[in-house]
Amino acid sequence: MPSKHPLVLQFNSQRLSSKICQVTRRRGFVYGCLPCKFAVHIESVSASLDFVVEDKSHEHPFTLFTRRSSFICDACGVEGSYASYICCTSKIMVHKKCTSLPRIIKSKWHDHRLFHKYFLFRVLNCIMCNDEVSTDYGSYYCSECDVIFHVKCAMKNKDSYEIAENEDKESADVSSITNVLEWNDAGKATVIEHICRN
Incomplete structure (x- = not known):
């Protein structure tokens, strides 16, 4: 049975990363539990609630x-x-x-917009790091070129992408946990795959 400890306002002498935002800061106060090595930045507490x-x-x-x-x-x-x-x-x-990941981004490493997908049915390698992208987790994908990026690779440098708003190639009512297989001449999805996680 898990134990419950109070979080105490303390100086982050062990440089623990915040369990909410995953960021490690050099100095500053955190709410923490030293026995559990659990820390939360003060500003993250209100945001995390x-x-x-x-x-x-x-x-x-x-x-x-x-x-x-x-x-x-x-x-x-x-x-x-x-x-x-x-x-x-x-x-x-x-x-x-x-x-709040952007649904569509434009990367400086690829000519077309990239759509965030939670799951895909094809195994491909990330064009940034060349490692295989798991089909079980999210990625940024270009269906025109059949190329894929790990989310961490696509979003690694804020200067290497911009958020795109235009969804003309993919209908806004098509869920990001689907994969469009066929488009009609009007640019509407006609055949899609949907993943149901039971």
Whole structure:
């Protein structure tokens, strides 16, 4: 049975990373529990208390999952711990920062827009790092060229991408947890695959 400890305002002498934002800072105060090596930045506490987060890039709200546990983020494929947000409808679990990933980006490393997908059915290698991208987790994908980026590779440098607003090639009502297989001449999705995680 997990034990419960109070979080105490203290100086972050061990340079613990915040379990909410995953950032390690050199100096400053945190709410922490030294026996558990658990720390939360003061400014993250108020932001993390958003029990329900809604974002335009996902059609359902994300709810704070308060149980401490490690998980692999469905949006980016990177391990997370403690604070996670879940979408009960889509059955996905994500980092707080991944609740607001841009749905479409334009990368300086590729000519076309890249769409965030939670799951794909094809195994491909990331064109940035050349490592295989898991089909079980989120990525940025170009269906025109059949190329893929890990989320962490696509978003690594803020100067290497910009957020795109125009969705003319992919209808706004097509979920980001689907994969469009065929388009008609008018640019509408005619055949899609949908993943149902039971």
